[in-house]
Each structure stands twice: as C-alpha cells, then as structure tokens.
Amino acid sequence: MKNENSSRRSFLTKTIAGVTGSVVASSIPVAALAGNQYSNAVLSDESHRFLTQPYLQAPTTNSMTIMWLTNQLCLNWVEYGETEQLGSKAQQSKKGMLNTHTRINCVSLQHLKPNTKYYYKVFSKQIIEFQPYKMTLGETISSELYHFSTLDPKAEEVNWLVMNDIHDRPNSFGDLLKINGDRPFDFVFLNGDMFDYQTNEKQIIDHLLTPCSAFSSTKPLLYVRGNHETRGQFSRDFLNYYYNYNNSEYYTFQWGPVFAIVLDTGEDKPDDHPVYAGSVSFDAYREEQAIWLEQQMKTKAYKNAKFRVVMMHIPHLHSDDWHGTTECKRLFGPLFEKYKIDLFVAGHTHKYGLYEPCEEHSYHFAIGGGPNTGNRTLTRINANTKTLKLEMLKDDGSLIGEFIRPTKR
Template structure:
C-alpha cells in the first residue's frame, strides 16, 4: 500500500475502487496544546482556532489539519521521537502553500506501524506584495503523536457517531463510553443542523473532536441531509481531507461509504432550484456497480456499507425511497454483510428480512440525551462483532457475523 491509495477529496470518487487503508491506530497526545481553543482570540492575537486533527491516513502517510485566525505559512515538525527533526510543508506545482488559514500538511514516506510525534507551526504573513513578503509571529503547538497503520493489517476496529445536531458536548461524552482500542472514528452525518459559518464547524466539531481524540487518531466524515443545508454548505468540504463518498479496504473489511444527500425532492421550494441530489445518487449508483466488480470488494472477508439515510426503517420520504431504488438492489445482489446508518433518531438493530434485505441494518440514535448512541465495531479475518451503546453506557444490542469468504 502507498499514499496514492489514500483518500483524496480533490479527485471525487476517483480513488473509490483502490484498495487501501482507511485509518491509523493513534496514540493520545503527549501533551495538550498550551493555548485554549475555546476562547476567542484577543484583538491582534495570533492563535490556533482548533487542535490539530488527523485525516486521510495510509501506512506511509498521514494528513494533519488545523486552522489559524490569521493568514499564515504553516508547516509540521515531526519524527519518531519527541525530538522531532523533520519538517514538512505542502506544495503544488512549485508553490508552497501560504497565506492560508485552513492548513493541510501531508506527511509522506512514513514507516508502517510506527509511532510519530509532531508539532504544528504557523507563521503569520503580515504583508504579501508581489515582490515583498513580511512575516509576523510564529505560533507552535505542544507535541502530539499518532501511529501509522500496518501495511497488511489483520483486523480493524472503529467507532461510529451520527446525528449530533450541533450538540458538541455529545462528542466527548460518547467517546468516553469506549474503553477498547480503536483505529478511527466515523461521523455518519448530521453532526450539524445546517451549515452557517466556519465558527460552527470549529466549535461543534473540530474542537470537541480534537480535545477528545482527533489529534492522535483520525476521523472520517460523510454528510447527512442536514449538512447540505445553509449558506456555508459548499465550503464544508474544505475542512476535511477525503471524499464524502468513497470505497476502501482495511484488512478484513471493505468499506463503501455513500453520500445520501437530501431527503426531500430536488424541486422542493426550500432548495430554490439549486440542488441536484437525484442525479448525484444515480451517479453514485453507477459507480457502486463498478465497485462491486473489484477484487477488493469480492475478496473482502466483510463488506460493510455506511451512509446517513437508511433505505429501510426511515419512512417513505423521497430520499430513503431513492436510496432503496438506486442502492438497495446492488447491495442485495452483491451480498453485503453489514449496513450502518443514522438519520431517523431512532436507534435499532434490524436483522435480515427475506425479500427486503439479507444483511443486518444498524441505525444509530440521537441527538437528545437518552437517545444518543456509540457504535463499536471490531473485525478479524473470521469474525465481525458490533455493539451499540446508549449514552448511559448500557448495551442496546449487538451483531455477530462470521465471514462467508
């Protein structure tokens, strides 16, 4: 495996059939970042707006992202010990990224299954003229660490949250329920009610995720129907390094993630004629037909699909019925093993039903206290075990599968 097999948002669905690794086993930060990410910057203060967060991992690569309140040139210092020793920035076509506030640095040529320590650094650019660039203050984080995945992992564990709906305290609360090792966190849509501005993304996702886990372990994000709403919806993808829809293999599991879009008709007055989700779902279905033909899908010990809107158990609204029409027959014909969704705010584990779906459908709950859930999944070469926890830590139900391949 190599970094070309990692996810790339700029090539939408382009790497969807490549075999690769979704995520990395991370370590807790060596130390919390010294600065407070909750308090707004003071007048003239140069500050990070969120902790660093990990994205798009591979056995030999990892993307580190963060935000600053001023336009900067940024870089990462990293190494196999806390002494660091190596510097990385991001460049394209001869130009190093600079005069940015959203920082995305890809670490390349890493060793598989290896712990790396890192610091983020941002140097303010106070003047950027054609022939004169003036730097200001440089700010640095404390040291964090992560671990790259194995080149050929034999197992994978991940956590799933969905339907947070702008309740940022739910993220650390649900993460606190888990006591087992895990490799990545998957946000299965509707983290937000709608997309209002950047501050909402910082306050309601990047800070609580960074404080809870994301500086040491990656997260993967796909949209729910609520992330398609609001004036800032088109900018949301800039804050992640990966696609909303993709397919990848990690060890025994082939993951297919789909972006289910809105749940109303494209012609609904609230969309004012500027959405095209029906066509988008058709395009994904066509790509899905190609995915299921790949050796990675066919040979996987377990075939797992994750998307926000379930195609059963979510009523007869337009979105669910479109998903059933376009995706359901492909799932059934190609014998997926497990399906994970959210959207309904009614948690449940639905066992196979002849004539409808031959695989378990697991729907996470949310967003209110008493109805929030954390889904935990662990897969080996022979077994896949899923447990759903309610937000009081009690077990709601489980799924246990044996590999059929």
C-alpha cells in the same frame, strides 16, 4: 431488534448563534477566498493563534493528512519523525507555490513506513505584509507534540466507533466517548448530521472540531455528510474543513479485514423542492455514486475482503418513504444484495434499531439514534479475520443489542 421512537423534526427549535468568521478555501486544492477580500496587512490588535488543534484525516499504510485552523494567513508546515526529535518537514504546495491564502491548513505526509508510529508538530508563521516584491513574516507558533500510527497492511483486526445525528449538541461527543471507556479504537466515523444546518466557521470549530479534539490529534476522524450538512449558507464551505480519501464525499478504504464503502446520500427532499430554489442536483449525484459503487464492488480488494461494510447517513430501509430514502433504495439497495455486503450502518431516523437479515435485506442492518439525551447512541464495531461484531450502546452505557457475524470468505 430493538428500537426507540423520537421525533425527527421537534428538535429543530433552537438557532445557532455566533459571529461569522472569515471564510477560506480548503486543503490540497487551494480555492479562492469565499466572501472575503484578502488584506495585505494583519490586524494589529488580534494575536496570532491556532483556532483548533491538529486533526488527522484519511490514513493509509504510507500517508497521513493533518489539518488545523489559524486565525490569520500564514506559512504553514508539519515537522515529523519516528522519534520525538522529529527531523522531517512537509508543507502544502501547489504548482511550486506554498499555500498562503487559507487559514484552513492541510498537509499530507507521504512516503511513510507502514505500521509505524510517528510524532509530529504543526507550525504556522504569521504573514504580516504580502506585497508583490516584499513579504514580511512575523511570529511562528507551534502545537504540542502529538503522534499517530500508519496502517498495518497485514492487520488482522480493526476497531472503530460510529456517532451520528449530534445536531449541534457538542457535549454529546464527550458523553458518548465516555461510554467507550478505555477500550481501544482505531478511528471515529461520523455518520452525518453533526449540525442542524451550516451557519459559519465558528459553529464548525465550537460544535465539531473542538469537542472532537479529545481524540482527533492522535486517532483519525472520518466523515460523511448527512442531509442537514447540505443546508444553510455555509454548507458549501463546510466541505473544506475535512479531507476524505481522494478528497471525495464518497469513498472506500480498507482497514485490516474490512473493506468499507462510504456513500453520501445527500438531501431527503426532491431537487425541485421550493426551499432550494433550483440550487441542488442530488438525484444526478446519487446516480453517479451508484455507477461508482458497482465499480468498487467488482474490485479484487472488495471480493477478497473478509467483511464488507457500508456506512451512509440515510437508510434505504427501516426508514421513511421520502424522496431521498426511496432513491437510495432504488439505486443502492439492489447492489448491496447483488454484491453481498455483510453490514450496513446508518443514522437519520432518530430511532435506533438493530435488524437481523430478513426478506428485505440479507445483511445485518444498524441505525443509530439521537440527538436527544436518552436516545443518543454509540456504535462500536470490531472485526478480525473470523468475526465481525457490532455493539450499539445507549447514552447511559446500557447495551441496546449486538450483531456477531462469522466471515463467509
């Protein structure tokens, strides 16, 4: 085991600047505009443009979800196909109406072929005027041509990268990706605390979506909140900017020989802490997840998987004794032992560490570091039908340590 100490509190010395953008609702379930009155006419002095490149979410063997942001309300769609000529079209629709009331666009492509490469472009057509019996449309903008591949149900290998505790340091994404070099990966998992707290849409674009565009238009981006994503005036709106499996903050997915479980550990403070003024209920939320977790661990897919991996932000061991940590230990720890997970991956402590199985836990246990230069980490995980391997790399490219675990199934 190796670890390095770094204060979890000292880094919170800066403020996040930026003009609050118009706040809109999310993806597949279309909600009302947040804190913004819808205008019938666009501003003539603002050009129609994309605020982000498209980014991939929640991949399966026969579907892919694509998200992107525009600066104006639009009619939006995706054109896609197995060749660069595309040929198919998909739009976001609810109860027969195409979505026109959000700039956060989310289109799920369904009924795709497994293990198949698809090309795609996203399109947004400007809504100039929206009256009860008259809609005036304007310019259509389109993205570059991108591609993705659906999952192979017979895949015998999977590779992914894990980052955690970036804390509003957008340059860290590029710095850590460089460490991986040209080694292949199937997706990137962000294990919480990408921000200090949630301020506005501009912060999400500048500090997350734009730096992640180096990969996220062709490789899926998977996410779980950390405790810092539950803080700030925009924390509830932030949930609209990504789309997890089943549109949930906690979820499972199977990729090749790995059955992965993602848990949302919530805040590290008690619900009745005065900073929340009675506005949170994370204790009940973790209880809910514990019931769901055991149900997932009883499934045939979990039992038959070559490897079982849990990823969540707050580690229940090798951490502090704060409320969130002890609740995760009480609720989740016994289930990890009872149902025999193989690997646990967390962040939160800002102390990187690799812990072999011991009396406290029968599985390998990894905690990524961050957020300061010299303590940032990139975790790389590879699994095939025989072996699970984890490497943790420091931000200078040096190897902190590794696990190699043969399958027991």
